[in-house]
Amino acid sequence: MRSSCLRDLSVALVLLVSGAYSALTYAHAITAVTEELPPYNMTIDGKLTGMGTEVVEAVLEELGETARIQSMPWARAYDIALNTENVLIYSIARTPQREALFKWVGVIAPTRWYLFSLPGMHFNLKSLEDAKQYQIATVKEDVGEQYLISNGFAVGRNLQSSNKYEHNYQKLKAGRVDLWISNELNAHYLVRQGSGNPNEAAVPQLSLDDLGGTNGLCLAFSRKTSDERVEQFRQALARVRADGRYDAIAAKWLK
CATH class of the missing domain: 3.40.190.10 (Periplasmic binding protein-like II)
Structure with missing residues (x-):
């Protein structure tokens, strides 16, 4: 009887230690x-x-x-x-x-960041201040939006915020915005995918060299x-x- 109790106690301890280890592992996953x-x-x-x-x-x-x-x-x-x-x-x-x-x-x-437009468009932007007169597509809470807001832009005034980058490209194509803040690889990828032309690219209108590039x-x-x-x-x-x-x-x- 005593042997059986000890065996049951040992099994219980093993299960307890195993469970604690699993919980610890899960907590640090x-x-x-x-x-x-x-x-x-x-x-x-x-x-x-x-x-x-x-x-x-x-x-x-x-x-x-x-x-x-x-x-x-x-x-x-x-x-x-x-x-x-x-x-x-x-x-x-x-x-x-x-x-x-x-x-x-x-x-x-x-990565390198720019204000982009579609091919065929041109904006004579010398500085960010020049861009404040235009509507710019951003992604909510991404570095581009944070950067523009810190430089005096505002969502609802000259920034239009989306949840996804492809939504911004669609806004640009539809003429709902004038410019789009994005990193170079992402912008070119989405333009090529959207146009079906592997040689087409987004057009950089203003380099944002101070944006952690x-x-x-x-x-x-x-x-x-x-x-x-x-x-x-x-x-x-x-x-x-x-x-x-x-x-x-x-x-x-x-x-």
Whole structure:
């Protein structure tokens, strides 16, 4: 009888320890969030892919980690990363406004920002001040919208905010806006996809060199993530860059 009780107690302890370990593991599991920003992050045939996604997957593989990667409107992804523990967000521009809001891992893709128009249009823009007379398409809470607002633009006055980048291209085609703030790769990709012409491109009307373009798009963690975990990802990204995996991914997407 005593032996049976001890055996039952042992089983109960094993289950308790196992359950506690599973709960701890779950508590430290990573959630990764992003948006539809082709060719960096995009869903094709139900699968999330793109340059940024492939770099993130390479870093996770290097660490032997798994993460649930979810694509959603940028404002929602941004809010989750601001307020939730162990959240990885990409592809995010690193700006002074965002510096203290996240724990930064590193650059995963290049980017350059412009005010764009459709082919055949021309605007004699010498500065951002010149652009305030026009209607400009933005994405809610993305770096382009934040940048313009910080420079005196306002949603509802000269900014029209959307949840997705492709919506802005559609607004531009329909003549509902005059200009579109976007990074170079995304703008050209959407114009080519929308027109069906692989040689067509968006037309840059004003370069926004102070919009974090030299830093590129980054991988970052929510503030409610341990410094140890963040450092592990920094080192893994460095290894992915050092051994050629990053260059192979970039060569595939940056054509």
